[in-house]
Amino acid sequence: MSEKKNEGNSVSRRSFLRNGALAAAGFMIVPRHVLGRGFVAPSDRLRVAAVGVGGKGYGDITSFAEGRADIAFLCDVDKRRAAKAITTFPKAKFYTDYREMFEKERKNFDAVSVSTPDHQHAVAAMAAMQLGKHVYVQKPLTHDIYEARKLTEAAKKYKVVTQMGNQGASGDGVRQLMEWYNAGLIGDVHTVYVWTDRPVWPQGVAWPQTNATIPAELNWDLWLGTAPKKNFVDNLVPFNWRGWWDYGTGALGDMGCHLIEPPFRVLGLGYPSSVEASVGSVYVGEFNRGYFPESCPPSSHVTMKFPVKGGKEVTMHWMDGGIQPERPEELGPNEMMGDGGNGVIFVGTKGKMMCGTYGINPRLLPTSRNAEVNVPQTIARVPEGHYLQWVNAAIAGYNSKEAKSLSSPFDIAGPLTESILMGNLAIRSYDYREAKIDGKGYNYPGRYIKLLWDGPNMKITNFDPANQFVKRTYREGWSLGV
Incomplete structure (x- = not known):
């Protein structure tokens, strides 16, 4: 079965790459030792853009915020469901279409949380990874087998830190x-x-x-x-x-x-x-x-x-x-x-x-x-829990020991x-x-x-x-x- 490409005014994932030239992947993170003592480097905080912020999505982002994460952007197609998140995170800019948010704000966030209905998981997560963003995706990772395989491959290709929201892992x-x-x-x-x-x-x-x-x-x-x-x-x-x-x-x-x-x-x-x-x-x-x-x-x-x-x-x-x-x-x-x-x-x-x-x-x-x-x-335990484990690994980076010890990265979550x-x-x-x-x-x-x-x-x-x-x-x- 073939997928049809975006037409008209809709923003495709390919346009993110073409227009952005992988701007996010090239965003420079300054090591803290360069800035000296007393400075908080950008790498010490994770700026999260959330796609789907009602219900479980709200629970996800409030859990991230308990660690070194700043909820920078909120996106939801239903403003009724988004109301609580908007009140909780008043500094976060709100969008209705994640594609517009990605296009306009791609230089201003480091990671994406996806908590939508199942049929939208893959497209939002893939678009984020193609921008070089770390991703946390609620379970099930995808709606289709093919989508799961492609997200697993993309995590390695784009060298991003990933986690699926099966917190028992x-x-x-x-x-x-x-x-x-x-x-x-x-x-x-x-x-x-x-x-x-x-x-x-x-x-x-x-x-x-x-x-x-x-x-x-x-x-x-x-x-x-x-x-x-x-x-x-x-x-x-x-x-x-x-x-x-x-x-x-x-x-x-x-x-x-x-x-x-x-x-x-x-x-x-x-x-x-x-x-x-x-x-x-x-x-x-x-x-x-x-x-x-x-x-x-x-x-x-x-x-x-x-x-x-x-x-x-x-x-x-x-x-x-x-x-x-x-x-x-x-x-x-x-x-x-x-x-x-x-x-x-x-x-x-x-x-x-x-x-x-x-x-x-x-x-x-x-x-x-x-x-x-x-x-x-x-076997080592995870005292910080599932959410902060991902936040800390995303801050540390793709090749870090924190990333290599994640509980449910896509190379595990995808085959599951x-x-x-x-x-x-x-x-x-x-x-x-x-x-x-x-x-x-x-x-x-x-x-x-x-x-x-x-x-x-x-x-x-x-x-x-x-x-x-x-x-x-x-x-x-x-x-x-x-």
Whole structure:
């Protein structure tokens, strides 16, 4: 699928490079020793431009500001959502279109925070990196597998400091799990169960037929961005977009980066070799199951196989919509599995271990083992936390030891995101040539086979229609710029 280049008055990422001549990359940072004692060098503060400043975006920038970061610019397509940030950071100049902000202010900021709906992550992050800016991008890193691969490549090409917003990657829990696993306490893991009670927004529903009035404070065309042109409907903004494929990535995209990250890191996983999916349907009439191709399903069970060392493989089960795995025999009948609604269970040849969301509350099973085992700490913790870890690394620079010890840079976050989005590819794998609406809804032949994945080439090798979900076509006027 090809992307169309920007036309008319829209500002493309290529124009940033052409007109700016990589001005930001050439911006001179004066070392503090040159200025002498008592001076605060520009390199001692990180000037951040924020794209998406409501909700989670607001939480991100206030966390950055707790360290050596100055929130210099704010950008949001919805002034209602931006109001709190504008009040909190009155010195920050406000923009509605990040492309205009980048074009006009590219010499005046060092880094960019991206916290938009999923379908806008990649274009904003790529544009920032092409200007030589460090980037922090909320999870999931991207909407599409192709986008994740390109952002990962761009981080290396432009030598910028990157971090994805899966803050559990900097937590103590995942490091404790790694130390237990490395010490051989549960043997070789062969199966992992991951589950969530999400979605907590509408999924498995038809697109509303009634149009609504666009709020005066919302630039709906900019909110749509790369997505197809549609009329505005109620109850989509600011949160329920997650259940629609044009904008969100469903429960798997929302929670996968928090829950799959621990096994991905602990077991050193890479690209999966295969993926299968089954989904829940909704009742739309007597003996009639409803499938709505624009909407994520109400629940799903995805199974992925990951090759590991020694010619072995790990089977990972993802479950959402309230589906949970069978309780381990080692877990007491009144003991909580995971953190209740979410969790991860590692099944090894010598035992099991478990954690909650973000890798918190790691436990060996049976839980009585935790009082008996004392494994020395071998992995450094992140006392400053996920946000300030990125701020400090960005100030230190791309080749610094701080940058090399980041918890979720794109060379880690990119492959993780690709693997997570593989599940969505399987869930969506219908054939447009065969798709039809009948008494049973859409025909999804890709859900009834094992999809074989060629990771390096980003391709399903045994069911070509599934490859349409590797990379989407952007709306005219938008481009990834690669």
